[in-house]
Amino acid sequence: MDITDIPVEGYERVARCRDEASGLHALIAVHDTTLGPSLGGMRLWNYESEDEALVDVTRLARGMTYKSAVAGTGLGGGKSVIVGDPAEVKSPALFEAMGRFIDDFGGSYITAEDMNIGIADLRHVKKTTDHVTGLSREEGGSGNPSPYTAYGCVVGIEAAAEWRYGSADLSGKHVLVQGVGAVGGEMARLLKERGARITICDIRDEHVAELCAEHGYESVDDLVHLDVDCDIYAPCARGAGINDETIPKLTCDIIAGCANNMLLEPRHGEVLREKGILYAPDYVVNAAGIINVGAERLPGGYDEEQAMRRINRIADNLREVFELAEAEGIATNRAAEHLAEKRIAAARQPC
Numbered sequence: 335m336d337i338t339d340i341p342v343e344g345y346e347r348v349a350r351c352r353d354e355a356s357g358l359h360a361l362i363a364v365h366d367t368t369l370g371p372s373l374g375g376m377r378l379w380n381y382e383s384e385d386e387a388l389v390d391v392t393r394l395a396r397g398m399t400y401k402s403a404v405a406g407t408g409l410g411g412g413k414s415v416i417v418g419d420p421a422e423v424k425s426p427a428l429f430e431a432m433g434r435f436i437d438d439f440g441g442s443y444i445t446a447e448d449m450n451i452g453i454a455d456l457r458h459v460k461k462t463t464d465h466v467t468g469l470s471r472e473e474g475g476s477g478n479p480s481p482y483t484a485y486g487c488v489v490g491i492e493a494a495a496e497w498r499y500g501s502a503d504l505s506g507k508h509v510l511v512q513g514v515g516a517v518g519g520e521m522a523r524l525l526k527e528r529g530a531r532i533t534i535c536d537i538r539d540e541h542v543a544e545l546c547a548e549h550g551y552e553s554v555d556d557l558v559h560l561d562v563d564c565d566i567y568a569p570c571a572r573g574a575g576i577n578d579e580t581i582p583k584l585t586c587d588i589i590a591g592c593a594n595n596m597l598l599e600p601r602h603g604e605v606l607r608e609k610g611i612l613y614a615p616d617y618v619v620n621a622a623g624i625i626n627v628g629a630e631r632l633p634g635g636y637d638e639e640q641a642m643r644r645i646n647r648i649a650d651n652l653r654e655v656f657e658l659a660e661a662e663g664i665a666t667n668r669a670a671e672h673l674a675e676k677r678i679a680a681a682r683q684p685c
Contacts, residue, residue, distance in 0.1 A: 335431060337438055342392055347442065350384070351435040356427040359418065360435055361387055363395035364443050365411040368678050371441055372412025373467065373628060374398040375448025376432070376459070380419045391415045393573070393595050398624065401617035403674035404651050405644070407628040412443040420450040426458045433462030441465055446627045447479055467627040476636045479623035484520035486622020486645045487592045491525070491566060493649035494590045494614045497656050505529030510564040510586070512536075512556065514545055517592045517620075518570030523549060525568075535559040536571075560584065569593040573616075576602050581609065590614035603667035607659075615670035618651050 335353045340361075342348045348363045361384070364372045374395060381387040391413050399411025416423070416432065436445055436459065445459065446468040453470055460466045469475030476482075491509070492502040508531045511522045515536075526532050526549060533552040536542050542553050554562050560583040567586040569575050573595030581602065589596070589611060596616045597603055606613045622645040629641040651673075659669035 335434060337435060340388070342388075345392065345395070347439065348388075348392065349435075349438070351431070351438075353428075353431040353435075356425065356431040357418070357423055358416065358428050358431040358435070359384075360414060360416045360432055361391045362414040362435065362439060362443055363391045363412060364439065365392075365395040366399040366678065367410035367412075367442055368681050369403060370407075370409040371444055372398065372410040373402070373407075373444040373446065373624060374411060374413035375446045375623075376414045376416065376451045376456075377448040378416045378418065378420050378423070378450040381415070381417050384417065387415050387417050397594055397617045399678070400671060400674035401621050401624055402628070403677045404618050404655075404670060405621040405625050405648070406677075407621075407625055407644075408631075409444075409624070409628050410442075413448075414443070414445055424455065429455050429458035430462045433459040433466075436465050437463040439465070446624075453478065467630050474630075474635070476626050476630050476638075476641065478516075479626050480516035481520055482626040482641070482645060483517045483592055483620055483623035484524060486625070486648050487517070487521050487568070487570075487590070487619050488524045488528070489622075489646060489648045490614050490619035490652055491568065491588070491590045492528075493652040494588045494612055494619075494656075495566070497653065498587055498612045503529070506531065507566060508533065508564045509566045509568055510535075510554075510559060510562050511568045511570060512559055512575070512591070513569065513571030513593065514541065515570070517623075518568070519545060521568065521570065521592060522551065526551070530566075533559075533562055533564065566590060569596050574598040576606070576613075578602075581605055584609070584611060586611060588612045588614065590619050591616070592620040594620065597667060600667060603665035607665045612656075613666045614652055615655060615667050618655055618670050619648065621645075621648060621651075 394413035402409040496502040535556040566588045568591035577598035
């Protein structure tokens, strides 16, 4: 196993691992551990290059720092990615090698589920490191974080609706959900339960058809989904979807979803503000997954009731962000950053 550190300014440690025996090619980024050890999911994706993977893992790790700071998890920010085709590279040996790579960080990075990674995969990781969260309840973990992330996003959407419309009631509101995987699909179901009109899209046409048949959603082709007029746009796929090309097409009042790094560049938050669109910063809205797995580290171990109380605070955190943005005349993504940085700076002050 070959582990090589990659110098990245502003990050505590970024490293690459290549393991010939298992075929593992992975990166781990630890952004900041001021508030506690970094916790962030493990993502498996068929990146076109290592450079693309490096950009993704560092952006995600930084986002996790801010997510944990705003959510008050007592954790720092980190992330890991495995490079490869999910349909081809998965094996027990690969995930055991990934565990050894994680263990090389000495506890400064703790992993969990993310894109294309499930509890079965984490079990193999657990064989070679103790720095794993999100295993099943039977194994002492908090279980699959996806339902909690979905619920937390709905809490955030209701808070954004209350700020924009004066009421958290979603009855009759048209929500466009892009990406209906484990989180987006559950989020769409919860939103419909609350009376919202739901239109969904995904790159998997058959999956969309199945969900529409089961739940009575409307659908649109993913390639043209921004042609749909809606009240609330909920991106729940990969990041960077809010950019110079897509913003002119937006007709919504609110953007709030579970995707990470929605904005291609920070300046796009200001563009949304000028356009009159309320952007609920992604790492504030989608924090429930990390809140839930982070609760495994609370004194006495995981307690679902305590975790849910913390998840419901997403609404309070969003209101604080919106109030700060309005008071300072800045974009909501900048306000969220200021709030996170304020909390991190306070933790750095000597007692």
